[in-house]
Amino acid sequence: xxxxxxxxxxxxxxxxxxxxxxxxxxxxxxxxxxxxxxxxxxxxxxxxxxxxxxxxxxxxxxxxxxxxxxxxxxxxxxxxxxxxxxxxxxxxxxxxxxxxxxxxxxxxxxxxxxxxxxxxxxxxxxxxxxxxxxxxxxxxxxxxxxxxxxxxxxxxxxxxxxxxxxxxxxxxxxxxxxxxxxxxxxxxxxxxxxxxxxxxxxxxxxxxxxxxxxxxxxxxxxxxxxxxxxxxxxxxxxxxxxxxxxxxxxxxxxxxxxxxxxxxxxxxxxxxxxxxxxxxxxxxxxxxxxxxxxxxxxxxxxxxxxxxxxxxxxxxxxxxxxxxxxxxxxxxxxxxxxxxxxxxxxxxxxxxxxxxxxxxxxxxxxxxxxxxxxxxxxxxxxxxxxxxxxxxxxxxxxxxxxxxxxxxxxxxxxxxxxxxxxxxxxxxxxxxxxxxxxxxxxxxxxxxxxxxxxxxxxxxxxxxxxxxxxxxxxxxxxxxxxxxxxxxxxxxxxxxxxxxxxxxxxxxxxxxxxxxxxxxxxxxxxxxxxxxxxxxxxxxxxxxxxxxxxxxxxxxxxxxxxxxxxxxxxxxxxxxxxxxxxxxxxxxxxxxxxxxxxxxxxxxxxxxxxxxxxxxxxxxxxxxxxxxxxxxxxxxxxxxxxxxxxxxxxxxx
Numbered sequence: 001x002x003x004x005x006x007x008x009x010x011x012x013x014x015x016x017x018x019x020x021x022x023x024x025x026x027x028x029x030x031x032x033x034x035x036x037x038x039x040x041x042x043x044x045x046x047x048x049x050x051x052x053x054x055x056x057x058x059x060x061x062x063x064x065x066x067x068x069x070x071x072x073x074x075x076x077x078x079x080x081x082x083x084x085x086x087x088x089x090x091x092x093x094x095x096x097x098x099x100x101x102x103x104x105x106x107x108x109x110x111x112x113x114x115x116x117x118x119x120x121x122x123x124x125x126x127x128x129x130x131x132x133x134x135x136x137x138x139x140x141x142x143x144x145x146x147x148x149x150x151x152x153x154x155x156x157x158x159x160x161x162x163x164x165x166x167x168x169x170x171x172x173x174x175x176x177x178x179x180x181x182x183x184x185x186x187x188x189x190x191x192x193x194x195x196x197x198x199x200x201x202x203x204x205x206x207x208x209x210x211x212x213x214x215x216x217x218x219x220x221x222x223x224x225x226x227x228x229x230x231x232x233x234x235x236x237x238x239x240x241x242x243x244x245x246x247x248x249x250x251x252x253x254x255x256x257x258x259x260x261x262x263x264x265x266x267x268x269x270x271x272x273x274x275x276x277x278x279x280x281x282x283x284x285x286x287x288x289x290x291x292x293x294x295x296x297x298x299x300x301x302x303x304x305x306x307x308x309x310x311x312x313x314x315x316x317x318x319x320x321x322x323x324x325x326x327x328x329x330x331x332x333x334x335x336x337x338x339x340x341x342x343x344x345x346x347x348x349x350x351x352x353x354x355x356x357x358x359x360x361x362x363x364x365x366x367x368x369x370x371x372x373x374x375x376x377x378x379x380x381x382x383x384x385x386x387x388x389x390x391x392x393x394x395x396x397x398x399x400x401x402x403x404x405x406x407x408x409x410x411x412x413x414x415x416x417x418x419x420x421x422x423x424x425x426x427x428x429x430x431x432x433x434x435x436x437x438x439x440x441x442x443x444x445x446x447x448x449x450x451x452x453x454x455x456x457x458x459x460x461x462x463x464x465x466x467x468x469x470x471x472x473x474x475x476x477x478x479x480x481x482x483x484x485x486x487x488x489x490x491x492x493x494x495x496x497x498x499x500x501x502x503x504x505x506x507x508x509x510x511x512x513x514x515x516x517x518x519x520x521x522x523x524x525x526x527x528x529x530x531x532x533x534x535x536x537x538x539x540x541x542x543x544x545x546x547x548x549x550x551x552x553x554x555x556x557x558x559x560x561x562x563x564x565x566x567x568x569x570x571x572x573x574x575x576x577x578x579x580x581x582x583x584x585x586x587x588x589x590x591x592x593x594x595x596x597x598x599x600x601x602x603x604x605x606x607x608x609x610x611x612x613x614x615x616x617x618x619x620x621x622x623x624x625x626x627x628x629x630x631x632x633x634x635x636x637x638x639x640x641x642x643x644x645x646x647x648x649x650x651x652x653x
Contacts, residue, residue: 038063043117046093046144057094057291061086064113065319067124072112073338075127076457077135080316080323080330081180082112084210084288088312089113091294092176092206095302099143101174102162106155106183108136108148108461109332110208118144128457130628136461150461151426152183152376152399156192156205163203174204174302181209182376186399196307197279203307209285210314275309284311289318328379349510352485353450356506357382359489360419360448361389362520363496369417370496373397375404381421381450401426405433405445412443417496424449424464424505435474438501442476446495452505453543453591454620454634459627464505465620468542468568469596471503478502478525479569481542481590481598485511487566493520505543507591509630512547528572534561537652538579541589542568542598545618548641549589556648568598573605580606585651586615591639594619616651618644 039056040063043049052060064086072079090113092103098118105111115133116124120142126132137145147158159177166173183189184207196203272282283301286293294312301308316331317323322341323330336343350358364370364386376399378384387394397404401422408418420427427434427449438445452464471479478498482488488506495502531550537560539549546564553560561579565572580586588599599617606613620637627633634640 040064040067040116040121043121045119046098046117049090049093049117052094054291054295057090061090061291062319064090064116067116067121068112069320069338071124071127072333073336074125075129076332076334077128078109078112078332079320080327081110081210083320083323084314084316084318085110085178085208086113086318087289087291087294088178088206088208088314090117091291091298092178093117094295095298096174096176099146101176102146102159102166103144104147104155104159104162104175104177105137106149106177106179107152108150110178110180111137111145114144115142118142128459128627130626130632134627135458148461150458151429152180153186153189153192155179155183156189156196159203159205160192160196160199160201163201164199167201175202176204176206178206178208181207182399187402193275193278193280197275200279200306202305204301204304205280205307205309207284207309207311208288208314209311210288210316272309272311275311280307280309282309282311284309285313286311288312288314328384332380349513350485350516351510352488352506352508353380353382354385355485355488355511355516356421356448356450356492357385358516359492359520360421361386363493364390364393367417367496369415371395371408371411371416371418372421373404373408373418374421375399375401375426377421377423377426377450380423381448383421401430402433405430406437408445409433409437409441409443412438412445413441417444417446419446419448419492419495421448421450423462424452424467425455425462428466428470431470434471434501439474439476442500444499445501446492447471447501447503448492449503449505451508453507454625454630454637454639455508456630456633457627460624463625463633465591465593465625467503467505468590468592468598469600472569472596472601476500477569478567480504480523480567482506482566483512483542483544483546483564484514486514486516489516490521490523491566494523494525497522498525505592507544512544523566526567526570526572528566528575529564530575531562531564532560534559535583536560536585537648538583538586539563539589540565540576540586540598540602542566543589543591545589545591545639548639549587549644552641552644552648556645558648558652560648565598568601571601571605576602576605577609577611580611580613584613586613587644587647587651588615588617588619589639589644590619591634592619593622595622614651616647618647 039060065083068082096103105114120133123133128135134141136150137148139145139148155177156179159175163175166175179189275282281304286297288294297310301310315324316327334343360372370393372383372386372394374381374383374396376396378396383394397407404420404422408420411418427447449464449467451462452467455462468479471477480491480502482491482504491504495504536558539560539562541549542565550562561583563575563579588602590598594617597619599619618639620639625633625637631640635643
């Protein structure tokens with residue numbers, strides 16, 4: 001049975017879909033499919049790939065897709081990117097000799113095929129689970145993961161560093177950077193391209209372009225030209241032609257001009273002028289799902305000297321109909337039914353992201369100065385919903401957090417009210433712009449930090465525990481932390497009424513389930529909330545972690561005063577000092593780093609006022625928390641309910 005009757009054909013009907021995922025379907029097609037050997041089961045390293053014929057490689061590509069869909073449908077994870085990178089991954093490992101040759105995969109979310117063929121297939125079912133396979137490249141997990149990354153656009157810079165180190169130590173391995181078209185829009189990627197192009201260092205950058213399209217005519221011409229220029233005889237002909245012209249007495253300057261004219265003609269036809277202008281030899285675009293094109297192309301550019309860029313066209317979600325049709329939805333998925341592509345039981349409570357988006361829409365209906373900005377995370381931050389209401393006031397700047405912040409500063413200085421909705425972990429990239437362009441000028445930019453705290457299965461590259469500490473250190477900024485989704489909407493409204501910069505952070509996932517007030521209200525700046533009076537213990541906290549503390553105190557039958565600080569900066573000094581003067585046992589709580597966080601702010605306040613207390617800080621310790629379910633991560637960090645109980649027992653002696 002031909003391999004094209006595997007996943008893609010199986011997914012063409014509900015009857016055949018059921019066959020793939022274990023439901024009973026009769027018929028000859030199923031019997032033939034079951035007889036075919038699963039080639040992925042025979043692949044233990046990239047060396048095994050090199051033993052396969054071209055048809056076997058194509059069959060392996062489908063096995064890899066089947067496995068990715070099977071595991072991601074159960075565990076959640078990235079889907080569209082990995083499915084689109086299958087043939088490219090196989091071709092790279094077929095041509096190059098990893099781990100001797102260094103393959104750097106940008107962002108790492110497209111690395112699932114790479115993991116499956118580099119010795120991790122038998123453990124792949126543990127993807128994104130605690131102590132299981134990481135969802136991104138991880139240098140501690142495998143020697144094949146050359147550079148760990150969960151943020152985009154690092155591959156070119158890292159690969160250039162690896163290539164330079166190779167040159168310094170007189171080694172001769174190849175260095176390959178695989179970069180997506182989204183990642184290459186970031187400033188860091190351009191900096192890497194600029195440096196690599198001028199360095200003349202041997203490095204291959206593969207641009208995995210899964211968004212742009214080419215018209216048929218241009219594509220046909222491009223394919224024809226690449227059949228010529230990707231053949232070794234082309235480079236030999238260029239060399240011989242140059243030597244011939246020199247022997248004829250043609251000046252070197254003229255030979256150079258003729259060569260550049262030829263390159264200009266080629267790059268104009270193949271869309272490579274930009275990369276050639278940066279010092280790269282450009283080839284492409286070629287079909288990134290056609291192994292008969294990919295492998296010869298890689299073989300022919302493998303030994304070229306200097307910086308080379310190979311432009312490869314792929315489709316996100318390739319081979320899985322639902323992912324092909326809805327790229328945004330299937331970029332990253334929670335567990336879903338692979339038969340119909342639908343997520344399993346939805347959460348009953350509103351998410352913090354939805355609460356933010358709903359409130360922002362309501363506020364923008366009354367305030368035409370509101371401009372929403374995100375950095376390639378429109379759906380993740382809820383701004384896709386905002387865009388439906390205000391298409392002209394929702395701006396996605398791409399993977400460019402630094403630009404997003406300074407762009408927001410420009411809007412603010414011109415009288416607008418920009419709201420930067422960016423994941424906490426990604427906003428770290430724009431720290432200088434936050435300080436210099438926003439806070440120094442005391443501009444009214446609102447930073448809405450989604451995914452603050454621990455994020456679960458995505459792990460340390462995506463955890464956001466640092467924002468409280470890194471904002472606390474900056475003058476002029478107001479730092480707010482809501483304890484639930486209702487308080488979040490009021491804080492967002494309050495932020496729009498503050499003249500200077502402010503930030504509010506909220507976690508990933510569903511809210512507490514308290515319900516939302518119909519009317520938005522302004523909170524008094526720097527004023528906390530006394531939730532409960534008490535005498536034995538003072539619990540000071542910010543964020544949803546307060547609920548765990550309240551439950552812990554109730555279960556231990558502790559008479560605790562509980563304060564929701566709301567504001568980390570400015571602190572409600574009066575409220576905190578009032579209770580800390582009469583209650584000596586104090587616990588501070590935050591789902592953020594202990595170093596420089598809310599607890600540190602409280603300690604500084606008590607020290608300044610000469611109050612000596614028995615105080616314990618509960619927060620994320622000074623280490624990176626590995627991936628796992630949120631409850632596992634919180635336990636590892638010592639910020640879950642049981643850990644809080646232990647701290648209460650310890651402090652009360």
